[in-house]
Amino acid sequence: MLDFNTVWFITGCSSGIGKSLASTIHAAGHKIVATARNIDTLSYLPDEANVLKLSLDVTSREAILESLSATVAQFGRLDVVINNAGYALMGDTEAIPESDARLQMETLFWGPVLITQEAVRIFREVNPAGKGGTIVQVFSIGGYLTFPGSSFYHAGKFALGGFTQSFAKEVDPSWGIKFLVVAPGGIQTNFGSNVHLEHRHPAYNTLTSPFNQLVQYMMKPSCARDLFSARSMC
Template sequence: MAFEANVKPYHLPKDAVWLVTGCSSGIGASLAHHIATQHPTNRIVATARNEASLSGIPDTPNVLKVALDVTSIPSIDAALSATLSHFGRLDVLVNNAGYTLVGDTEAAGDSEARALMDTYFWGMVDLSKRAIRIMREENSSGGGGQQGGVILNVSSMGGYFGFPACSFYHASKFAMEGWTESVAKELPAEWNVHLCCIEPGGIKTNYASSSMKMMEKRHPAYSDPGFPTNAVISAMRDPASRESWAEPEAVAKAMWEVVGRGERIPVRVPLGRDAWGMVMEDVERTRGELEGLRVLSESVV
């Protein structure tokens, strides 16, 4: 039995209301700035754990700055309530908040691993479930807009394949992508609600610096500098390795295009030459492995 996500085109209202998480820096800050300056008829709710960190985003009548901790249900409800009170509806939710946890999986503590999943996965789930109801029931009733909307979940090319040293980061992104695809196929097309995973490659953000959190402990069995985890950490810490990464402003512009171009919203959108190339390489590699297993696989009847 095959199911499809919504294949109908989405038409972004000229006065669309966006809520973006994680706007203190990086992709979130760039997207908030892009909307505020390049699409000023759109409205935006820019959020971060600390509202003071949003000072770099323009102050205009169409920008609302709100403190939001995506791991807190009361904080989520308060931010959504502020959005509806101020703008009346919610057309686009961008789940972007997060950070990187790096180290030896075997040494990871339960609390730090679960905290990452709470931010990337459960925070996204709790916001998205509430947004779907708003988009279905409130946008066209009291909000003066059209029924429906778009949920952009900022994943990564690391939501398609995994690297050493980042197992819980990848697990959170794989979970995000599986949840997104399932829910995208679950919603009736007439609701006009679309879900999409944005899969950037390397971006010149704080991903490999202040947003990179080392696990509390390292495991002595993995101390060899040549082991995969240490090689990845060294590469992430080397500024030269990030020179070819894309600018966050370019990612922000592309994200707006995904929503604003008036076409179907795909379930997955790789952004960046590295993301496109490495995802396609992984597709071909997986295809080859599957062809090699075809006889064995089809023997199970």
């Protein structure tokens, strides 16, 4: 059972699931390291000893290592990591520039990978022997099912799931390290503001294309409650 000395490290805390988690964890009296690209978005958390607010770009290895190092320096340990930061890149796959596709994969896959690798080292080498820790990957229904127009989003989520399941089978049980993959379905958040909808290809931009039909469906007011909603997809 978690105690009040538990140290949580969460990415993507500016809004949505990350903000809700950070607020709930802080209210419960735990130690919280809340991160976001823009540290000003973390002002909802108070400035106090149990709260560490950090600016973090999850596509930067240097920033990741610095953030986790700052966590250990502040609290002396790390117990739970929640990889939550992300956005969705939507468009016709043939039209999406390689640079945009790579940034999507850096955010959804390589960022969590690097955070997970360093967190496991801390769990094993910094925390008390056998105490370990927990890695939580905020996955998505988009890591199990696919929709048109989101190929690189799905690629990132599918890759993260495979990575986590394999890595979990490698660690020695005596280290006390656990992995949890959380795959939300429809959750009404402002995730839609983090959906990048662009990159149309004339061959696919037709009235009957599956992607256009999905976009039209997403624009319906009732869609916010539906599984396929841009506001719901995490």
